[in-house]
Amino acid sequence: MAMELYSNPEFPRQVWQPRTIVEAWQLKQQFAEQAVFVSGGTLLRTQWESGALLPPQHLISLESLPELHGIQSDQQETRIGSAVTLAACLRDLRTPALLKNACLNIAAPSIRNMGTLGGNIMSTVGDSLPALLATDARLVWFNGQNMITQTTAEWLQQRRAALLTKEPRLLLQIIVPRIAATDGFVDSFYEKLGRREAFCPSVVTIAGELHTDTENNIRSIRLAAGSAASMAMRLTDAEALLEGQQLSLRLIEYTHPLIKQQFNGGADAFASNEYRRQAAANMIAAALWSRISSQNR
Template sequence: MKPPSFDYAAPETLDEVLDLLERVGDDAVVIAGGQSLVPILNLRLARPELVIDIRLIPELATYEISEKGLLAGAMTRVLEVEEHPDVDQVPGLHAALCQIAHPQIRSRSTIGGSVAHADPAAELPALLVALDGSIVLRSMARGERTVSADDFFSGPMMTARESDELVSSVSFPAHPGQVAVLEVVKRPGDFATVGVVVGYAISDGAISSPSITAFGVGGRPMRMTSAEEALRGASPCSESFQEAVELVRGEIAPLADAHASSEYRRQVTANLVERALVALS
């Protein structure tokens, strides 16, 4: 299939983008890498009046990796960050990036596009939630505002972004400990049937900063808060891990679909969490 007709604009400044979004609103869509939007347009699942291409705005393609984390402009290419020599300064970032689709797709996909698209089975939204990340939104009317990842994702491909706002940058803070990103897929490169992002640090022999996020199991990435609280201050041993795993089993209420049943997702999520906790110990 081919997309319905639409107007196309490729502004060269951020102000031009924001002006178009303010004037056109809900009838405009922003294209970054196009790896999600183009198939949606071809299937006619979206019928925008205007497609705004942001690839000509250099300030949106800048990024910085440091021991504090990753600050990425919306147009930052996934593969470029994956291959950066300092990518491991942000625990879990390389593991998440290299599991996104295939290298050819990652060479076009963008950090901002993946986050804005908010697919509940995608790796980057889950990592952003797990790391307590944030998103910077910009508009002509409200200027700049920062939204936490937990507040940004509201449902399947739904976010807190208003129709006149642009995702301008995304911040992934570095976790103080190691982070594991594990997932189950039907074929290499597919979206995750089930996935988890798990991290913790060790301080004075006890677990600190525990973080457990499941993805591919609901409408958005889900933090397993009861399991996190059980791990906080506990000894990194099999008994503590097993308690957390059982809490995950009880806390999660996965969706069922054509790919997997709810019970399958529940059990696999728990198994992946256990595997990650042990691997990080």
């Protein structure tokens, strides 16, 4: 069974180290709201120190669970354990390029050495999420009995529908599929707008992945945007307009207001929702325009 690591007056909380995902699940059911899963713990520690959350009495460490570690890749997909650190994602050649770009824009190197991809996802506002939405990544969960797989978009939709509901399941893996482009081109983009040059919460983060043929017709496209003040989302209205069309400046002009209308960037003390909507539309339009410009050189 799981092993209790600490219990003394100097550290009044108990840290458990389960050896299997079943043990981890059983501990969470036993202690319920008095316990949290933890791996890198960078975001949780920040929330505890700031007073945004009260530290729980029990920490369930995920460090010893093999299912949550490692990166595997084949011709169809890449599987990344939820406890893989952001720094490990950056170092590994198997990490998809769009996700690697996202990891590079998350926090400082010292935080990336500890923070995990799963932790960034579970925050629901992590900068990895637009990249995962743009690549149609799937999340693998354990609910105590079965493994459940759903797209990142489906999960975020569920969280938005019940914003106060905490995720009861344990995130095991992230699966990023590959586009099998037999002809044409597969391209992607990712950009983060922060309040300062680096290592800061996102004002707006955008990502996209598109498959075009040799005539610059869009075979498929996924666009996503998010911010530190709102959960990331797929921009399906803009996708529907673009798919099947030849990428052009006029088409991008029609797309801009759709992005601004659909995206909800949230608001905080640093930026309004209107500003975030405008910024997301501008950034995606510029990214699409650059694809036209580069092909005409």
